[in-house]
């Protein structure tokens with residue numbers, strides 16, 4: 333079945349924001365897009381909706397049924413507290429931060445109403461390669477983006493410097509030995525959702541066999 337681009341993309345992207353009402357899966361996949369966290373606003377999902385989103389998000393391929401990932405949900409005032417602490421760490425690294433960057437650091441976790449950390453707990457295993465466990469955490473991240481969309485919210489998968497700076501891990505609740513797969517930002521937006529370039533299939537697909 334050929335999937336065609338929507339005749340009116342702007343209308344189709346609006347469908348993402350209203351997905352829980354009327355968008356079909358094929359139509360959704362044809363236009364699925366992230367919305368940058370800085371373009372997000374209230375409302376975000378409440379606790380019951382977050383639990384519903386996470387219940388969908390964990391339905392990913394997972395070799396060995398190890399569930400080699402976990403979530404940390406950042407909500408409310410805690411987001412501003414984390415931003416202040418990240419700013420302190422950023423200033424320790426570079427005391428000459430511009431006013432603009434001070435604001436960026438301070439608001440890392442307050443751009444979106446809800447931020448969900450996806451933590452990879454991948455570890456050596458007698459049968460399941462660690463690489464497969466790591467990929468399962470990536471699958472969780474994409475599923476989380478889509479489950480948030482399915483609840484009528486926009487979403488964005490970010491990592492940023494503190495995902496790779498272990499000094500930030502105690503602040504963020506990440507335990508020693510764990511890795512951050514992503515911080516999934518979830519909220520609403522007043523901005524139009526626009527297309528971004530996608531790779532041409534011939535650049536990323538090799539065909540082997542087949543006669544048609």
Ligand SMILES: Cc1cc2nc3c(=O)[nH]c(=O)nc-3n(C[C@H](O)[C@H](O)[C@H](O)COP(=O)(O)O)c2cc1C
Nearest residue numbers: 364365366367368488489490491492493513514528
């Ligand atoms: C693992 C991962 C980490 C990312 N981290 C960042 C980031 O730190 N900052 C950023 O601007 N974009 C980051 N991105 C890209 C954003 O998610 C981007 O908005 C998104 O890929 C847009 O594509 P989409 O609309 O097809 O989802 C990351 C993507 C992935 C897969």
